[in-house]
Amino acid sequence: MYYCTDTWFLLKLFGKDNKAKTILEGAEVGKDWVIIPIISYAETIKKLFQEGRSENEIDTFFSFLERANKVKFYMPDREVSKEAAKISLSFGLPLMDAFVAATAKITGCNILLAKDSDYDLLEKRKYVKIQSW
Amino acid sequence: MSELYRISEKLINSDILNINMQKHKFFVDKVRLGKKGQITLPKKIRDEDGFREDDVFVITHMPGGSTILEKVPQKKTSADQLFDFLEKLPPFDAEKAWREVEQERAKEHR
Numbered sequence: 001m002y003y004c005t006d007t008w009f010l011l012k013l014f015g016k017d018n019k020a021k022t023i024l025e026g027a028e029v030g031k032d033w034v035i036i037p038i039i040s041y042a043e044t045i046k047k048l049f050q051e052g053r054s055e056n057e058i059d060t061f062f063s064f065l066e067r068a069n070k071v072k073f074y075m076p077d078r079e080v081s082k083e084a085a086k087i088s089l090s091f092g093l094p095l096m097d098a099f100v101a102a103t104a105k106i107t108g109c110n111i112l113l114a115k116d117s118d119y120d121l122l123e124k125r126k127y128v129k130i131q132s133w
Numbered sequence: 134m135s136e137l138y139r140i141s142e143k144l145i146n147s148d149i150l151n152i153n154m155q156k157h158k159f160f161v162d163k164v165r166l167g168k169k170g171q172i173t174l175p176k177k178i179r180d181e182d183g184f185r186e187d188d189v190f191v192i193t194h195m196p197g198g199s200t201i202l203e204k205v206p207q208k209k210t211s212a213d214q215l216f217d218f219l220e221k222l223p224p225f226d227a228e229k230a231w232r233e234v235e236q237e238r239a240k241e242h243r
Contacts, residue, residue, distance in 0.1 A: 007231070007234055008231050008234075011225075011227040011230050011231050011234070012227045012231075013215075014219065014225055014227060015225045015226065015227030015228075015230075016216055016219050016220070016225075017227060021212050021215075021216060024211075024212040024215070025210050025212045028210050028211055028212060029187075029210060043234065047230050047233070047234050050233075051225070051230060053222075053225075057222060060218060061215070061218070061219070064211050064212075064214060064215035064218060065211075065215070067211035067214075068210075068211050068212070094238055094241060094242040096238060096241070097238070115231065116235060116238070118238070
């Protein structure tokens with residue numbers, strides 16, 4: 001299984017959510033992959049700073065994520081950027097969400113781990129499968 | 134052995150023993166051997182000891198017919214290490230943080 005993560009999943013992980021942990025373990029000892037769009041990474045850092053977390057805590061958190069060999073941070077390239085622009089227009093999505101969804105699509109992820117109602121239409125039109133809890 | 138089994142059977146059904154066992158964290162239950170020699174560990178044991186799918190066990194067959202099952206200690210995953218690290222930090226309300234992020238996204242989109 002290939003998972004793409006929105007900020008929601010990363011925050012859940014920081015909040016010690018067991019289901020999120022199981023997904024991370026799947027990318028370490030199982031056959032799963034976890035793709036973290038760099039934009040979700042940035043938004044998570046921003047929120048953690050706003051919550052008063054130190055840079056050291058945040059860096060350590062992400063360095064643990066990187067240790068799982070099938071967790072990858074994904075920098076948007078031209079293809080993802082073009083796709084993001086297209087879906088932002090056709091689904092009326094904020095560009096930020098569009099970048100995350102386009103990353104999921106272009107990297108071939110089966111599931112986007114997200115809890116944003118902005119993605120509802122994407123799922124309805126079978127653009128990408130969303131999972132949250 | 135059959136004598137021992139009879140005694141165990143009685144003990145399993147004894148309330149007094151169950152109370153004592155709970156106090157000392159003992160747990161006795163019966164399991165049935167399946168067609169291919171499989172047994173299912175009771176959920177209570179799996180939950181309490183954190184046994185998961187693909188865990189590896191050493192089975193020691195003792196003279197006299199007793200069998201001991203021991204989990205092979207596994208290296209901590211980086212997810213375990215991450216959670217150990219997060220455990221030391223102040224609590225974090227992920228759902229609240231997420232709601233705020235969602236509101237901020239909506240504001241930026243307007």
